Amino acid sequence: KNEVEQSPQNLTAQEGEFITINCSYSVGISALHWLQQHPGGGIVSLFMLSSGKKKHGRLIATINIQEKHSSLHITASHPRDSAVYICAVRGETSGSRLTFGEGTQLTVNP
Amino acid sequence: ETGVTQTPRHLVMGMTNKKSLKCEQHLGHNAMYWYKQSAKKPLELMFVYSLEERVENNSVPSRFSPECPNSSHLFLHLHTLQPEDSALYLCASSPHTGSEQYFGPGTRLTVT
Numbered sequence: 661k662n663e664v665e666q667s668p669q670n671l672t673a674q675e676g677e678f679i680t681i682n683c684s685y686s687v688g689i690s691a692l693h694w695l696q697q698h699p700g701g702g703i704v705s706l707f708m709l710s711s712g713k714k715k716h717g718r719l720i721a722t723i724n725i726q727e728k729h730s731s732l733h734i735t736a737s738h739p740r741d742s743a744v745y746i747c748a749v750r751g752e753t754s755g756s757r758l759t760f761g762e763g764t765q766l767t768v769n770p
Numbered sequence: 771e772t773g774v775t776q777t778p779r780h781l782v783m784g785m786t787n788k789k790s791l792k793c794e795q796h797l798g799h800n801a802m803y804w805y806k807q808s809a810k811k812p813l814e815l816m817f818v819y820s821l822e823e824r825v826e827n828n829s830v831p832s833r834f835s836p837e838c839p840n841s842s843h844l845f846l847h848l849h850t851l852q853p854e855d856s857a858l859y860l861c862a863s864s865p866h867t868g869s870e871q872y873f874g875p876g877t878r879l880t881v882t
Binding site: 662664690691693695700701702703704705708746748750755756757758759760761762763 | 772801803807810813814815818820828858862867869870871872873875878
């Protein structure tokens with residue numbers, strides 16, 4: 661079992677829908693990252709958070725340290741949001757090492 | 771553009787070839803990373819360099835040899851690879867280990 665579990669694995673939505681992607685982890689962490697990977701491979705860091713909530717444009721990331729759970733929300737989704745969204749955690753004792761989830765493939769249809 | 775570039779973007783090599791992947795960052799960061807992303811698998815950390823010193827080697831076979839000549843450049847030297855080494859190889863950098871990482875576009879490697 662992976663230390664980082666994401667759900668769903670695949671998600672298809674209509675343009676304008678509110679989207680939630682979930683991430684659960686099993687170890688104590690110092691930080692959690694949400695990443696976006698477009699076709700072709702390039703990865704962009706969306707958020708790094710260790711508590712509470714962060715917002716950037718239409719994206720919101722929340723984390724509950726006690727429940728070892730994080731969510732990534734996309735409001736007013738758009739076809740250009742179609743990508744793989746990856747959750748990664750830095751363990752409390754893992755130094756620079758990030759452990760990655762398998763990713764959630766999001767497709768937003770017009 | 772994240773400020774991290776990788777060359778080549780695509781590489782096809784035979785099992786007996788020797789090739790190198792190059793990563794360059796223009797962000798003034800002190801830490802650089804190599805990751806491997808195989809189909810249907812999570813990203814795997816391969817190597818971490820901090821101030822040009824290797825600080826992490828994640829049990830990577832010796833046919834992968836990293837080199838960090840300065841804090842802006844990172845290489846991955848490849849020799850006698852296997853077909854299962856075919857993957858996307860991603861480079862990243864960060865201001866220091868433990869901070870937010872900036873990823874390059876990756877090199878798509880195919881070993882025939």
